[in-house]
Amino acid sequence: MRKTAIAVIAAAMTAVLATGCGGDPAGKDADGLTSVKVGIVPFTPNAVLFHAIEGGIFEKHGLKVSTVSAAAPTPIVAAMVSGQQQFGFVTTPVLLNVNAEGTAVKCVTPVDGQISKERDASALVASPKSGITDIKALTGRKVAVVQLSSINLIGAKKLAEEAGATNIEWVAIPFPQMPQALADGRVDGAVITSPYLETALAAGAKALAHPSSDLWPGGTIYCYGATDRYLKENPDVAKKFRDAMIEAIEFGKNNEAEIKKTLEKYLKLSPEEAQKQILPTNYLPELNVASIGDIQNVMEQQGAIKKKVNPEDVVWTPQG
Incomplete structure (x- = not known):
């Protein structure tokens, strides 16, 4: 289970050493916006991110965000490590495993909030x-x-x-x-x-x-993360991304129908299908560190992690 992920990340690390990628290669556009790419697994909870793009929230925070789709989180991590993407969707088990194996990746922001106890997608x-x-x-x-x-x-x-x-x-x-x-x-x-x-x-x-x-009701089962290297080199960009996502999550709490509309464009759903989708969130824009530890304990019991890491070390907090 871990060997495939390790091999993918190792290949990405080789690419980093060969190219020297680490910061944001896109820089700023003519409007002064910093361009960043976000790796996603296309599914309903991304509606918050999609709204932040379509609703101008990222632009308001000085970012121009585009998405790149993948079938699973592991290739997204590899793309972040190689510098091809700056942020990306990662599930908590993948996050913990790559850190346990020595690839420092941290959660920057929730995807849509914490997992809801009442509804699950x-x-x-x-x-x-x-x-x-x-x-x-x-x-x-x-x-x-x-x-x-x-x-x-x-x-x-x-x-x-x-x-x-x-x-x-x-x-x-x-x-x-x-x-x-x-x-x-x-x-x-x-x-x-x-x-x-x-x-x-x-x-x-x-x-x-x-x-x-x-x-894990109320837990953090996935997040948008970034490599520790990118976060250290681009803390201002990371804070802008985090602040924009928090604003979008809080907007979604009382405007769910509006953010679901973005699923028509990004997931190719009909208007009726988009509105029927379940967003499995309580819309609390905080990362639940304790739940990350709880998930890690289950992984240890199942032999799904080589060694445990400190859950607080896999969550990024802006300085100042």
Whole structure:
């Protein structure tokens, strides 16, 4: 699980040494805005970021932000390490693992807030062809997750252990491919997120649990991060990015319909589909350090991390 991630990051480190990348290569444009690229895994919670772009919040803070899509967080980390992207989406397990392996990456801001206890955009579901109605029945079955070091895997494995399910075969499948894999019966279950979750449920998949909100309500299960090197070289840019995201998160609390409209453009959803999406957030723009430690404890129990790190060391705080 860790070897693939380590290999990807190691290759990125080689690129850094070869090119000398570290700061923001784009600099400022004609309008005096600092250009930055943000790596994302396209899914519903990015609506806050999309609104900050479309609504002019980043421009207000002196930034010109563009996004680059990836299938999972690990290649995003590699792109940040190589200097191709300045900020990027990272799940807490990936964040902890890359730091444990010596690549210093820190959370800069929440994606959309903390995970809501009442609503979750992701779920552990069973294929309509599997006949499975509870987690224990996943014993001996094949279950898809987006990446074999993801928050989805950590949470689903924890719930499976608590339910007494054993010998589950976990396989990596990108989110957009999961609905068809479930419908075809190529996998018996999946941990899938919006907008792909709604497609799977409409085709007959059965929701068994919501791992993230069931286990870590109010927690930080993912964030937008940056390398420690970039943060030390560009603290002003990082603060602008953080301040803009905080403003966008706080705006979203009372204007959810407006930020969902951005999903039409960025996720290619119809207006009706966009408004039906679940944003799994309490809209509190703080990183929950304690929850990062809780997730790390589960990872240690599962043998999913080589050594523990101090959760406070993986969260960036602006100075002054």
